[in-house]
Amino acid sequence: MKLDDLDRAILGALLANADQSTAQLGKKLGLSQPATWRRIRRLQDEGVIAGRRLLLDPQKLGLGVTVFLGVKLATKGRVSLEDFERAVGAIPEVQRVEHVLGLYDYRLRVIARDLADFERVLRRRIMTLPGVGDVEANVLLSEERRPGPI
The missing domain is CATH 1.10.10.10 (Winged helix-like DNA-binding domain superfamily/Winged helix DNA-binding domain)
Incomplete structure (x- = not known):
């Protein structure tokens, strides 16, 4: 179109x-x-408008920490990408799952109440997922919305 x-x-x-x-x-x-x-x-x-979303303020909901995780799968041959995606998609704190090309296989956006809550999510939920190998965390300090090319 x-x-x-x-x-x-x-x-x-x-x-x-x-x-x-x-x-x-x-x-x-x-x-x-x-x-x-x-x-x-x-x-x-035509699919140009694919839907509408409600944007919530995580801070006002008591979710004060956003962390971006780079996840590298350790055993790609034994665990399918679909199995990992299905398992990680079931974790409510994981807001986004992006399959990427580069150092890591996936980039996740994770929200939590605080760093202790994030550590719980990381240890008990994410690190126990099928095939998870290396993980790198980047804590969001601030975010600015910039309009795109439209």
């Missing part, structure tokens, strides 16, 4: 605030509500 400037403007506005109505969005972009709705619907039907 070829995106025009108006499609990109709609996507940018929705990224900034996905809660706005099609009437509000249309008014900002100089479109009628029906025309705005049709464009959004087309972007959804």
